[in-house]
Amino acid sequence: MKKKLLFLLLIGSIVVASSCKKIKEATNQNITLTGAEVNLSIASKGTSAQVIELSSTTTTSEIDALIKKEAPSFGLKNVKSLKIKTLTAEITNGSNSTNNFANLEDINAVLEGSGKIFTATYSGTPSANTTKINLTVDSSVDLKDLVSSSSIKYSLKSKIINAITNDLTVKLVAIYDVVVGL
Numbered sequence: 001m002k003k004k005l006l007f008l009l010l011i012g013s014i015v016v017a018s019s020c021k022k023i024k025e026a027t028n029q030n031i032t033l034t035g036a037e038v039n040l041s042i043a044s045k046g047t048s049a050q051v052i053e054l055s056s057t058t059t060t061s062e063i064d065a066l067i068k069k070e071a072p073s074f075g076l077k078n079v080k081s082l083k084i085k086t087l088t089a090e091i092t093n094g095s096n097s098t099n100n101f102a103n104l105e106d107i108n109a110v111l112e113g114s115g116k117i118f119t120a121t122y123s124g125t126p127s128a129n130t131t132k133i134n135l136t137v138d139s140s141v142d143l144k145d146l147v148s149s150s151s152i153k154y155s156l157k158s159k160i161i162n163a164i165t166n167d168l169t170v171k172l173v174a175i176y177d178v179v180v181g182l
Helices: 002-026 063-070
Strands: 029-034 038-042 052-060 079-093 104-113 116-122 132-135 151-160 168-180
Touching: 029 063, 038 052, 038 151, 063 079, 063 168, 079 104, 079 116, 104 132, 116 132, 151 168
Parallel strands: none
Antiparallel strands: 029 168, 038 168, 052 151, 079 132, 079 168, 104 116, 104 151
């Protein structure tokens, strides 16, 4: 009798545990967030034979507030995964026919936080007069640890193939796919 009772308790515990896990997984929400715009100032620069840092800035992470806006019951502590879906760079000031992304080759946008580094790339040289580019991102990389940092450093790096003769302002915008849950 005791063996039957223990067996039933064991089976009951397994059923309850798996049900709780399913309930917890059912509370997961997939949300898409557009990160805050990050503006970088690029001063006039001559050509370079190798990739150099054009500009960088450090900002506070806004991900927690963005999550709470889209899913009020959740916050950064509830993130199960966070991946960049797209990252764009756009020259918003200073561009003209001789000062734009066509001056650059092998453009990298680098995000750093919590000792983690993520790089998005644009290989090659954009066509003439290009003022907006979509950088290639590895959307399989989970950035939960990187964005949980209190601050994130954004850098723009590239080889300069034609001198930049105007100061440029470049806006970076990231779109994130986030899974939050209990």
